[in-house]
């Protein structure tokens with residue numbers, strides 16, 4: 001039977017560390033500020049926003065959510081980003097994805113000040129990540145949280161073969177860069193990967209990270225004995241339950257460890273968002289993180 005990786009518990013550890021750092025910052029007169037812009041009512045985004053607001057408040061972070069209606073014009077969102085870029089009380093800005101079609105998401109991501117870019121979507125930060133540059137820059141929170149989860153679970157990456165399913169800028173692509181930087185050999189699969197090739201690659205994978213939003217895409221028979229499975233997918237079923245991309249029950253018989261949905265990667269994303277907010281606030285105010 002597989003070990004169930006407890007994302008909630010590891011996230012709690014990250015959040016305790018964040019809370020401690022925030023207390024020290026507040027003692028020096030600085031309250032980290034996080035602004036979240038959300039346009040319309042995507043269901044996955046609504047879960048994220050709700051959980052995030054609660055977690056930010058608990059950690060002592062000043063969180064504000066700016067909700068725009070689905071038909072808001074691009075210039076209104078753009079001007080809001082400019083205003084937040086100028087606002088000294090805001091250290092971190094997040095534009096929730098996806099946005100409606102009248103808004104050019106890439107243009108908005110590029111408009112966010114790279115020093116306040118808590119999702120790491122500004123091309124400057126993406127470029128640094130893919131070049132594996134030294135120094136601090138923000139990296140997307142779901143991939144960054146997964147790296148923490150793997151480290152906390154003592155999963156070795158150097159020399160291992162990792163298969164990622166899904167190549168979005170939010171999850172798959174940054175993960176590719178982060179895992180490669182740890183000296184793993186990485187395959188990035190997508191919609192055009194044939195069923196046959198996916199099965200063959202999965203059977204050889206030491207670590208599988210599924211981030212497609214396709215329930216059941218990864219079956220028990222695809223997986224290698226002793227592998228580690230990270231399920232990022234979140235789909236709401238008609239009965240209201242959440243499910244991942246992996247056939248969890250079948251996988252459990254084969255693999256060494258697996259993350260559940262919910263209670264796996266989701267809580268890590270939230271905790272890591274708070275962590276990155278604090279890191280950006282420290283940098284903004286020229287504080288040394290190590291001393292916090």
Ligand SMILES: NC(=O)C1=CN([C@@H]2O[C@H](COP(=O)(O)OP(=O)(O)OC[C@H]3O[C@@H](n4cnc5c(N)ncnc54)[C@H](OP(=O)(O)O)[C@@H]3O)[C@@H](O)[C@H]2O)C=CC1
Pocket residue numbers: 044142165166167168169170171172189190191192193211212213214217232233234235265266267269
């Ligand atoms: N737990 C968490 O914290 C988070 C969970 N999520 C969840 O993760 C999932 C993915 O999110 P996101 O990256 O934003 O989604 P996107 O829809 O942006 O990307 C999905 C990716 O999956 C790929 N894909 C689709 N079908 C297949 C297939 N049959 N085989 C292989 N790859 C396939 C797509 O390929 P192509 O590029 O070719 O279209 C695409 O790259 C969603 O369920 C989302 O709700 C997202 C963020 C955080």
Ligand SMILES: Nc1nc(=O)c2c([nH]1)NC[C@@H]1CN(c3ccc(C(=O)N[C@@H](CCC(=O)O)C(=O)O)cc3)C=[N+]21
Pocket residue numbers: 044045047048051094095096097098119141142170234242261262263264265266267269270
């Ligand atoms: N710019 C941007 N950055 C994102 O990081 C981003 C985004 N847009 N758009 C939407 C997706 C989705 N996402 C989630 C994060 C946490 C949970 C989460 O907390 N999940 C809990 C859910 C528990 C529950 O409430 O039932 C869990 O899996 O245990 C869910 C979804 C971040 N996203």
